[in-house]
Amino acid sequence: MYYQLYQAYLIIQRLLANFPVNNNPLELRISPLLSEANNTLLTTLQLIQQPQVNEHHLKYLLSVIYRNDEALDPLTRAWGRASLWMDSASPTVIHERLKWYKAYKKELEQLVPNVKSLYGEEEARYIVPPLYRKEVGA
């Protein structure tokens, strides 16, 4: 779990390092989400290094991380389209950032088995949104 969360944290750090890119209005909405992801991931990393993990608090933090990305994902995709259409950032920069957003999502998907093993299938459903945890052949 630590590995995926840390990787996710590094990606968010990278995304925050060159932000805002073009001051598109969507960045006004993306900004608090990136900050929230950053703070929540950091708190979670600190929490899981404690000798006794507060599972209730961890559940809340994980719930926030996933819900945060549920909101972030469509906004960043829209930002990509808007920036290309408005020619307000270089296509290389846009595609690079979209690649990192996608990589971030991937980390969260890879985290799912850990969440399930920690909380069980049923409870994990209320932490992780469906599209991150759906398995083939349901």
Next chain:
Amino acid sequence: MSWKKPRVDVNLYSQGDVDDWKYSTCNICSIGCGCYIGVKDNKIVGIKGNEDHSINRGRLDPKGENQWYANNSPDRLVTPLIRKEGQLVAASWDEAMNLIVEKTKETLQTIGSDGISFYSTGQGTLETYYTIAKIGRAGLRSHLLDANTRLCTATTEWCLFESFGADGVPASFDDVDLTDTMMFFGHNPAETGTVFFERIMERKRRTGKPYIIVVDVRKTLTAKEADLFLQLKPGTNLALLNGIQHLMVKNGWVDESFIKNHTVGYERMKHAVEPWTLSNTVEVTGVPEENIRQAAQIIGKTNSLVCTTLQGTYQSADATSSCVAINNIHLIRGLIGKPGNGPLHMAGQPSSSGNRTVGGVGTYPGNRNPSNPKHIEEMAKLWNVETSDLEVGPEKGIEEIIHLMEQEKIGLFWNINTNPMASLPNRERARKAFEKTFVVVQDPFLTETTEVADVVLPPAIWGEKEGTLENADRTINLLTKAVDPPNGVKSDFDILLDFAERMELKDKDGNPLIDYTTPEECFEEWKNVSKGRPSDMSGITYEKLRYYNGLRWPVNEEHPMGTTRLYTDFNFHTYPDDAQSYGKDLYTGRPRTKSEFEAIQANGRAIIYDTHYVPPVEQPRHEYPFWLTTGRLVWHWHTRTKTGRSPYLQMIAPEGYVEINIVDAEQLGILPGELVNIATPRGSINVPARVVDTVQPGLVFIPFHYGTWENNQSANELTVDFTDPLSKQPTFKQSSCRIKPLRNQVTVSESGSLEEIAELNGLTLEDLARVNQLTPPYRADIGDQIEVPLSRVNVDIPPYMPYRNIETFPHFNQAYRSPDDD
């Protein structure tokens, strides 16, 4: 009774008397007018209004009057079609349904349950929607159930969740008959709900009430009747509402006692609107200071207020936040739950709210929260399935589903009675996505969407099936079957039952998941599901609906005759285990956890929010200097699948066009009716120009009804596919574009003077001069290149205004004008 006098509108074409007039409800817009269907020899030959129905007292919208022509259209599909070697070919129902079943099973195995998506409509019956919900959620375990209601009224749902904890518009049409003040915010009922508007105007002519405020970017037919019209810049709805809230707070036009006893969140809202001074609001919105001041004063002091919203709000930037701001206004004045008061966020389609209510789209049936384990358990018990079969979490909107299609994560997309290849924004993107998926289209006609279908199923339409509809004010109305559908055609409901049977969908005891066989039996099951929930319909029967001409939910033991308005006890659905959703952050759209919702401590009180303005994502700039907005005409419905088959409606408004302000047309040398090219970064179309003063300079308007793949008039070739962060409703109303007249070049020769060139091209000399920006005395030398319009047509769209004497009030009129205007 609402209207002073009935007036029975009739549209009938019959040789000899009709055999019968069958009880029904109009199936076009969201008003829900009662009607009778004229039948002769098992064929629909006309329609007349139901004079006993309180909603319309016999009146009908022009589209409603003409809807029956589609039933008899010779191009009705009467057999399923399957795509073979690139062509759609006729197939039997067995072949088509077995193929769908095969693809469904294959998708479940290869992608999983979220590889299946239903995309339905706002024009269907509650019974069809409920069956989609049960099959989709309990049978296939998918949570990708969406509908064209996403494009229409998803924002209604989300603003109601946010402020009041559950869906259901607080006010009703009865409140419109009582109120002192009405504000139409981005709502043009004179064209989108003519019977509703006529009802308001009839009272206004009689009593002088209500005082009407209209907020719109265009001088619509509704705006022409306003006492106060606020014409704002595109995408600034929330800025204006923040400015109005600012003035209300500043002047103490608030009900402190109501705020204290029945709401939470006021201080945050107060803080948020602090910067929205008059001068800031004027600068952002472009509305004159005095008009804003007057609007705030009227709203702040009126004894009663009904605010309506529609696509001008829902399809604009800050959609949900703007509707929440309107809820805020009602809450800080305590103008809710009382006669003549309350927000009345409208619906567009005849039963879009019904789809939400019974769970065909949005949350679980009966306003149940998909993130609340207790609600999931209730549904599992009611449907006799395992709780783990029912998916958790908020729904996905169509833009997100298209994204999944692009990634080839959708194996089966079942499209029911809607035409997304004409109605979705940025439709070229949508088309490419659809082409990556197995698409089933259920539609009575070949449409732009059947062109990307793998299977087409022909369903029955209005007058050929029974069921119930929910209109814009929670009224449930009855549709009855007037005639049999054409041979080979089945109702949506029967198609779904057939699918469930072929899929052998079972409950947890091994019994068929769907055990009802008729819409009425389905409704009886739904009544049980709804019991005790906000949309309780346990007190309704088909017979009662017919007898009383519709009833507003909740209808139960406590309210056997329905409920005129919600929240009369000021007790809102904001207890955590009552709420239909834990809501989302209003600024980012981030879904809240249960504990975050609990932390608000609303517990029965309404929630007032701080609303923060974010400008539209795409804005005019050098390459694309104009705002583009899209919308409807009074004469057509959606993509004209039905209204385009009425000879009368089609003749009045046969093709697409663009409305451009006189000043802009002058500057670009565009003649009225001249063919122009409108281009955005997504695509371009060619349409004639309609030069008007109803759009403001810098803005153009294109009706979205038109555009096959071939004729290049579709507004959605141009529109952006950005969505509201909460409701996921697309922002159709704000894109940027450029305009270029399409011209031929003519060389001036010895034998061809300017006068002759003008005459040859059907132009006056002045027109030709304008096109070429020549100044008098007009002259050209031999060899000069002269431009002439490629084509020119008369774009004359007559208004429909039975409530207005056109001769007496021919011009735009406003009660108040700023001295700065002079």
